[in-house]
Amino acid sequence: MNNIITVLLLYIQIQAKIIIYLMCALFSKGSVRKYYDEPVRKPYRKLVVDTMPIIETLEKLDYKQLISNHLKETGKLITPITRRKASTVPDTMACPRCGAPHEYLYDNTGGKGQYLCKVCKCTFNKKNRYLKNLIFLCPHCGRTLELKKERKDFNVHKCTNSKCPYYLDRLNSMSEEDKQRYKSSPHDFKLHYIYREFDIDFEPLVRKPSQPPSVDISRLYVSPHVLGLILTYHVNFGLSTRMTAALMREVHGVSVSHQSVSNYADAVATNIKPFIDNYKYDLSDSICGDETYIKVLGKWHYVFFIFDAVKKIILSYPVSANRDVKAAIYALDEALSKFDKLPEDLTLIFDGNPIYMLAQHYFAQYGIHFDIKQVIGLTNDDPISEEYRPLKQIIERLNRTFKGNYRPTNGFNNYAGSVSFLTLFVAYFNFLRPHSSLEGRVPVVLEELKDRPNMPARWVTLIKMSQEYIKAQQSA
Ligand SMILES: [Zn+2]
Ligand SMILES: [Zn+2]
Known part of the structure; x- marks a missing residue:
């Protein structure tokens, strides 16, 4: 008898689970997830990352010198740009390579942030203008890499040398079948050395100012010992704010809301x-x-x-x-x-x-x-x-x-x-x-x-x- 009841109870429990699942599936796709509250460890994007390029620092140039050299060699003067429309180049901008002022700078991408210097012919952009005195060389053949694509956060530099050993190696190790495919869809294959130059506005290892704490702890309405107790339960023992508040009330006789526990935790966090x-x-x-x-x-x-x-x-x-x-x-x-x-x-x-x-x-x-x-x-x-x-x-x-x-x-x-x-x-x-x-x-x-x-x-x-x-x- 007992056995049957146990089996039936189990049966009811299973049915209840199925009902919850179906209701969730019915009302909102997203909330089913809550019942399996572990994210899937998503695979990361597989990507071939080539070795580092050789990085060389370009020497600084002087635009006045360049203009006068150009005049001597060609008899032509490099003049400031005559613009038909109002300039979108900020007045304060100068070429990072040769120092030419804004009068010599083209807005290369119609306000999207890339500029071209008329004097030294370098292109640069606002975000990384101080970096642009770098050139990248292919580590396999020493040729200067060509800037190919500009993506949102990075530039792609490619070695286009057809005698580059990196390229030849990959080309030679292709199967006949792949070679045929390569002819029709070359973009499916990566044969050339490439370097992705990340281009974000962030200088590494520079001390960033720490955020000043938003709350002065000494002004919290709580004694240091109570604060220490709350942190011990909440952080060391990993109890929720509600459990912590309940413990404080029922064990220590200290009335504190779960919201206060949360506020105290935030205040301490910004302070430490x-x-x-x-x-x-x-x-x-x-x-x-x-x-x-x-x-x-x-x-x-x-x-x-x-x-x-x-x-x-x-x-x-x-x-x-x-x-x-x-x-x-x-x-x-x-x-x-x-x-x-x-x-x-x-x-x-x-x-x-x-x-x-x-x-x-x-x-x-x-x-x-x-x-x-x-x-x-x-x-x-x-x-x-x-x-x-x-x-x-x-x-x-x-x-x-x-x-x-x-x-x-x-x-x-x-x-x-x-x-x-x-x-x-x-x-x-x-x-x-x-x-x-x-x-x-x-x-x-x-x-x-x-x-x-x-x-x-x-x-x-x-x-x-x-x-x-x-x-x-x-x-x-
Ligand atoms: Zn320049
Ligand atoms: Zn190369």
Whole structure:
């Protein structure tokens, strides 16, 4: 009898699940997703990334000299441009190569931002005009690369030398069938060396000013100890704001709303962010990275974690709507700027996503060099060599810890909320969380926290240190 009831109950439960699923499918396609609230690990775009080009710095030219040379050689004077319409070239603009003023500059693309210098014939654009004294040479044959396509964020430079060994190698290794196909649709094949020059308005390793905290913590209506308790429950134990508020009320007899918990967390995050982002970390040269997912306004976003695999310190944790080269550049910049001086043989390890290689090339344009090692299988189920298995475990462990803390949040209603959450998580992970592989030590040992009796007290001290850091920065 009992058995039948159990079977029937199970049957009812299964039916209920099916009904929920069907209702969701009926009313909104999107909300079915909530019941399977794990994003699919989307494959990244496979892309052949060629080796770095040879980068040479062009010598600076002087437009007056060029004009007078031209006059001597040809008898012709290069005159300022006569324009039929009002000029769209800003008065303040000058040629980055030869210094010719705006009178000599053509608007090459009708207001889209590319200019041509009448004197030295160079093209340049607003965003990267200071970079344009670079020329790129093919690493295989030494020929200057030709600028082929301009995309939104990058330019494509191509080696068009028909005797280039790179090109010849690829051409010769084609099958007869491919050669036939190549004749009819050459664009399906990549035979020439190309370099993608990323062209975003961002100078690496330049100290970006930290955002001043929006809330003065000392003005919160909460005692430091209560604030420490709230952070301990909410951040260390990963309890939701509602659970934290309930605990405060039912265990500690402190009446606090879940909204206040959320507000306190945000306030602390903006106050400690400058401290944890600018802390002089003692780092190893074993740095690796991975992306993980969080939901902001109902959409999956990426967190770019870059961390020191030996010291277990998180160096970089930006949130981005896209998993693209720009996001990889920002993440790498944050990680690299944690080094006083980049180690000579710094190697960063990522999975096979080409965005990191392209980001590496971007840094090289600024003379910032490091190696990137791509390990297929590092963050997915592909087989992986013995050598990298420990690293894979480290990445998986960080991800597990993070996911455990993230799950109760149910995502964020705004971008700032996600940044707050990550900031607190990183503060906890780097400064407060004992790590089993560090023999129970925290990754970054702060002397000031050592004799604090408990976790709430450690949070209070960490906040105090962060405030002192901000004060010192403001008065410097
Ligand atoms: Zn010029
Ligand atoms: Zn070449």
